[in-house]
Amino acid sequence: MATPRKSTTKSKSTVKSAFKPYTPKKGEAYMGTKQKNHFKKILLELKGQLGADIDKTVHTMQDEATVFADPNDRASQESDMALELRNRDRERKLIKKINETIGLIEAGDYGYCDCCGIEIGLKRLEARPTATMCIDCKTLDEIREKQMAK
Template sequence: MSTQEKQKASHNLYGVEPYQVAKGEEYMSDSMRKHFIQILNGWKQELMIGVDKTVDHMKEEAANFADPADRATQEEEFALELRARDRERKLIKKIDKTLQLIQDKDYGWCESCGIEIGVRRLEARPTADLCFDCKEVAEQKEKTVGKG
């Protein structure tokens, strides 16, 4: 693979090229929504493959070790994998919620202030529901509350 091909591949979002907004195109047009559906479905598919691999790995690796240290090591490894899968399960739910927002034509606008979140921000974080400014304010509030 050439350097140019590697750069192009690294800019793909789950097999989808970055969106090129046409001059005068309305925000969250049909083609823009289709673009984000492709990204979200690709992301979800990737997560689900990971879940399947974990289940297969745990079935293959499950052993009843006689040595308590070996058994504890395996149990800790499985616990870490399960925590990671739980985070991914929650992310899959968020992806499904986002796909529903797209279907309802409510996707792409900040839940806090109502402005456009923006195509590039949504490509960076397709499940984003706050614009950059509102997200910063929310994070500052979290830091302040966390210190109290």
């Protein structure tokens, strides 16, 4: 009979950013100091939450490193741990992208499309603060990816 097992995936990613959307003043220049600070704050908060999730996972996996005698329990535990590690790897990659984005803010290059150079837009950046392409260029990029995959 299978032994009841503890779930290692209880720490689902709780990365939520409760920030107030930025409302630009009339005549305010795009990506001025206030806007840059707004996005830097969002990125730093997100980075902190991701880091805390990664640390929590490490401690959880150390605490729950039980060896099960039943092969099915052991397989389930290994599967859960593998899934958790894949999620944390994605979060590490996102932290790297956040660090790169903070570098763009500090260099004064944040908020402009890498492809065409136009403004990405405040709403898109609030939805995805690490965006490096405007919605039009990103859409074209995704279409090209789909065509190359065929």
